[in-house]
Amino acid sequence: MLDHAVFDPALETMSRDALVAHQSRRVRAMAEALLAPGGGNPFVRRKWRDAGITSADDLRSPDDFRRLPFTRKAELVEDQAANAPFGTNLTFPLDRYIRVHQTSGTTGHPIRWLETEESWTWWARCWAFVLRAAGVGPGDRLFFPFSFGLFVGFWGGFEGARAIGAMSIPAGGQDSGARLAWMESLGATALVCTPSYALHLAEVARERRLDLAKLPVRITIHAGEPGAGIPSVRARIEEAWGARAFDHAGMTEIGAYGYECTEQAGLHVNESEFIAEVLDPVTHEPATEGELVLTNLGRIGSPTIRYRTGDRVRVADRPCACGRTFLRLEGGILGRLDDMLIVRGVNVFPSAIEGIVRRFPVIDEFQIEVFHDGHLDEVRLNVEAGDRVAARLVQQALRVDLGIRVDVVAVPPGTLPRWELKAKRVVRR
DSSP, X not given: OOOSOOSOHHHHTOOHHHHHHHHHHHHHXXXXXXXXXXXXXXXXXXXXXXXXXXXXXXXXXXXXXXXXXXXXXHHHHHHHHHTTTTOSOOSSOGGGEEEEEEOOOTTSSOOEEEEEHHHHHHHHHHXXXXXXXXXXXXXXXXXXXXXXXXXXXXXXXXXXXXXXXXXXXXXXXXXXXXHHHHHHHHTOOEEEEOHHHHHHHHHHHHHXXXXXXXXXXOEEEEOSSSGGGSHHHHHHHHHHHTSEEEEEEEETTTEEEEEEOTTOSSEEEOTTTEEEXXXXXXXXXXXXXXXXXXXXXXXXXXXXXXXXXXEEEEBOSSOOTTOOOSXXXXXXOOEEGGGOEEETTEEEOHHHHHHHHTTOTTOOOEEEEEEEETTEEEEEEEEEOSSHHHHHHHHHHXXXXXXXXXXXXXXXXXXXXXXXXXXOOEEEO
């Protein structure tokens, strides 16, 4: 039985058969626009023609959908390089588009993305699912410590707050101390930022002897990194802020597709607006743990269809106690396939290392240095610790939990970088 923290009860509890029918209708409607005679989307039309899909009538079933080719980020980068500045993944004339954003560039060359009025409204709707599932609603005051530039970041969250009748507080162009003061004076009840920045704000508050637990913040919502889905990271955020911390997943290319409910048992994929597939990254066969492949259904102007996200996920094997029937990803985003390290023959994701480091409250920040040696990675972990004892304890925990030996070096507090947006803790030498 769903509680009050829900945006669209009918969609979020839909039966699997009804959901598949709903998705199929959306796919056909999208295909009609993408393959429209005399117009349509050149990028998609070219890819689908090679797969034998020339009209919406060729997409009558889920099996037909799986005939569609994957979309890879490299294709989008190459298309925009050859057809600057926006590429050919455009379904309508340019005067139909109202916004431009781009990816952060964390995992490669940034991609520009255009939005129509309809797709930007769709972004807000997707974020409304995210916010309501965390318990945010009318009367809340959402604080966005985010510099609003080209990176889409939390722009969608800002619009989502408006869609559910909550107040948005923009906090770009301020330092961390000023942001904390604004949160206190304006009575912010929810914080929306990366998990790294939430921890950095807590660090600044500690330096200024500000007790965050006395602020009215009751909910924090995090995206940009898998941190809020890591139990030890979540615990540190919740302890510092005296609030419940919720994970969220989204991509500039895809949209805001994943959210956590009040059960906090993994990410629900918003299957009313996205088709999700979990596939073996080599065989491309369905898997319970593998690469997440996504298709958005409400972004016809610049769609991404069967997009290989590069994120490794695990499908939950039982329904969520919240009552939602959407696909649930246990543990959220487990890591990126291209971020995986091979340390002395052991596959390790940086998120697994962070999960161990965050167990130690004396460590505020850390950095993973990677040295390539033949086909293997050698790793050194730098931690901001007051003494070598904590570094030695982290080293022991890594050996026990992950079965690897890593050199852990204590560095002076405040010497490692901090980030407002996505943290870049893996440094390849």
